[in-house]
Amino acid sequence: MNPQEYKYTPEHEWICPESKDKGKVGLADYAQSQLGDIVFLYLPAPGTQVKQGKKMGEVESVKAVSDIFAPVSGQVLEVNQTVIDEPGLVNKDPYGAGWLLRLELSKPPELDALMDSDEYDKLIAQLSEEESEQTED
């Protein structure tokens, strides 16, 4: 189950609000399972301005590369150096140790546009159903 306190984007990023204007950002479990073993992360440096819905980085697995989109607008405060050194943490613990970066939110109301965990769980259920339909003859 996807953590209740978190908010989610349709591109499978999550944000965990820490205070009214700060939050931790990462990739959802669905993203890491789709990508497979993650081998490299391109993340924006501290101080970079990011915009909600716009590409802010990339995640690479052995056979695929995917864009990472900013869940909200703001400034990058900190990048998780541990996950840079050990990208596999995103696979092992996407909601915990596998966090990617911390943001200072420039427009906290943007959080309202994101999905809560119930809505996101529904999305995942729907995607999984579509996938198994595809596999049938």
Next chain:
Amino acid sequence: MSHNHLLPEISKPGKIGYSLPALDVPPTELPPKELLRQELELPEVSEVELMRYFTALSKLNYGVDTGFYPLGSCTMKYNPKWHEDIAKLSGFASINPLQPEESVQGAMQLMFELQEYLAEITGMNATSLVPIAGAHGEFTGLLLVKAYHQDQGDEARKKILLTDSSHGTNPASAVMCGFEIGTVASDSEGNVDMKSLESVMNEEVAALTLTMPTTLGLFDPKILEISQLVHERGGLLGADGANLNALLGRVKFGELGYDYVQLNLHKTFSTPHGGGGPGSGPVCVKEGLADFLPWPLVIKNDGRYKFVSQAKSIGRIANFYGNFCVMCKAYAYIRSLGAEGLKEVSENAVLNANYLKEKLKPYYYLPYDRTCMHEVVFSGKRQKAKGVRTVDIAKRLLDYGLHPPTVYFPLIVDEALMIEPTETESKQTLDAFVEAMKEIARDVEENPEILHTAPHNTPVRRLDDVRAARNPDLRWEMRSQGFG
């Protein structure tokens, strides 16, 4: 002696693997020390050990000469052996490209004639032999498109259209020429969806790149309609000619409405693949694009061969004239086959692929159940539902001493398996392949574990590519030994 030791481990100071003549002129003072290198850390091995090492390495490899190699889109046909002898002739191998033209007329004649043959085979008017591989040819073709529209004063055409089943080199090449990319969808038959094409083909589009047959191994019967639409709206139509093996000796790209086509001598024209090159990717064009061809073209004037530059050439795309030694082999191939022989190639290639299609159909899902051309695309989705992926099927084939087909391409087919037998395979080989695929289909039900853990019989088993990507180890290093 095995392959397990790398060169630094075989190396020992004092061993040598070569002999060179002594200096026969008085030595000159060496340049200032700042310009010189202080040490050169290369291995030192004897010739014996060297040959044993590389011989051991070769035995780990599987080539067309080892067995069946049904890689879709790669046309891994047999490489005739006498072609290798031709390329090694002193008069072909030991000539410098910058020698006076009078001293290399034989080489230039070969190139000139090959230019003509390829133009004839594709139904085009001119050929550039310069591109060094297929992707290089694609890049060249798109540069020609760009130059053409600029010459027409048409600055708005910034887009290249590609189908959703196109090879990765297609969009990559487009971007190298400063183009944006638009996509044309395929319909349920695997052909171009005309509604989709109608909606995206406009005055912003420079060209549509359409592989024919498509990467699904299918011939789009609407090709004339497609070329007409593209031309009506001011665009050009280009082919990635990777699949020419289906059309050799029978169909001319020029008659299908194409303006240019890029060929692969190391696919269709039997030159060996080399483990990843050398290849050769000539581009054949209609009259309207000939002025823009890269430097140089070979022309014949009064019985003499010359290199010339086209009036509005896009310039140089490589240092010299292309992979000449590869051209020699393709030339020999065309001359040994003739028009009839080329037709025999496409007939047998298409026959072999359709035979495999019928034999494998009961066991693997066939997304487009219609006559295929030289290759057939299956989907491993039935097996996926039982927990076995196409990659497992591929790895298990290795245990049978067979090279797997292309996997996971084209992207529009789930768990794709693209099989291209080529015309050089016998029915016996095809039947053996079918038997192996049948056993694998049975193992999916009865013994999936053996598929998940395959291969078992190869020089190495499944490799950890996650580790290779996370902790790249891309070279060994040798400690400094200094010049003793």
Next chain:
Amino acid sequence: MPSPYVANTDADRRIMLRKIGVGSIEELFEDIPEKLRHAQFKLPSPLSELELKKKLNQLASLNASLDDYACFLGGGSYRHFIPSTVEHVISRSELYTAYTPYQAEVSQGTLQGTYEYQSLACQLTGMEVSNAGMYDGSTAAAEAAIMACMITKRGKVAVSTTVNPTYRDVISTYVKGRNLSIEAVELNSSLSSDCACLVGQQPNFFGYLEEMEAHVQKAHDIGALFIAIVDPISLGMFKPPGHYGADIAVADGQALGNPTSFGGPGLGVFTCRQEYLRQMPGRIVGKTVDVEGKPGYVMTLVTREQYIRRERATSNICTSEALMALAAAVYLATLGRRGLRQVAELCYHKAHYAADKIAKLKGYSLVFPKPFFKEFAIRCPVAPSEINRALFKAGIIGGLDVSHMIDNSMLLCVTEMNTKQEVDRLVEILGAF
């Protein structure tokens, strides 16, 4: 005439057609509109292997082979000694008939051979990482320039005027393809701050050695990359690009064990700093282990490449020159530490012997009074084309005519393949003008 390359018999074909459920092969082509599927082709009638070998031998004999002529021509394609080991390794059909090694388990020969090549290329150039090779030196230089633009996010490429002009042309084609710009820069000029890189050549096109550290500094001072185009044989004795601070170093590896082959195939050696690894184009082979812990090799960092990243790929390159890279690995392994140095020194001393003798001839002079390796430019008393005609009659291929760049000048190249007798004969004929 049945083909030796089509393995099916008529009987086989009949059985197969029955299985497919059609009456003839013709029916399999019915998706193609009728009027388009019976094209006629005007091609010469086929000939047997025997007949064709004769014809091709004749064609080859029309060419003046460097096996029969003394060669003093360089300018980008070089006649060097090729130890017999090279040919025998790359003629093994398991190696040359293999595909690109996507199925690693049955391609360890190709993969391990490539790993050796990558390692040797780094040892030679002093750079940190190498890819598996590109088309040739000129396209490697062009791709390096593009890579520098991507890294610095700048759109201008500066190329020294002493770089081989044909390389400059190729770089220009690639740079303009992406709608970027290129600028020719004199040795002593400064660089504008919008340059992504400075491209230099060592030894340069005219054969002499430049102060590369100063060029590197010039580039780094404005935050640009320095790209070195090098002669791989020269690295047997001269300071390699990794030791003078180059960010990317490229070369044509034809000189490493491959014949001149009328210009193709070449080999684009491409090396760079570790920090730029993920922007490097081309295939890269990495070492890993299999499920049993046994060492093995795979293509790695594949997400840079076209079949994954498609339009966002660093390059469109797919097939390159794998067999030539293997040849280069065998060459470097055969010669090794002492052999390559010996080859370089033979070139150096023979070239200087020739240059000294020519400089003493009336009407001739060395254009550049600078240290050089194996190529040097001479000013001649008459047009070089006239001299080259006389040389050719005497069984000698003369130097590259560079009169369009420097009046009445020729670029001569002397390698370990030239004997003292050949040089003396060259000097004799030159002296007659």
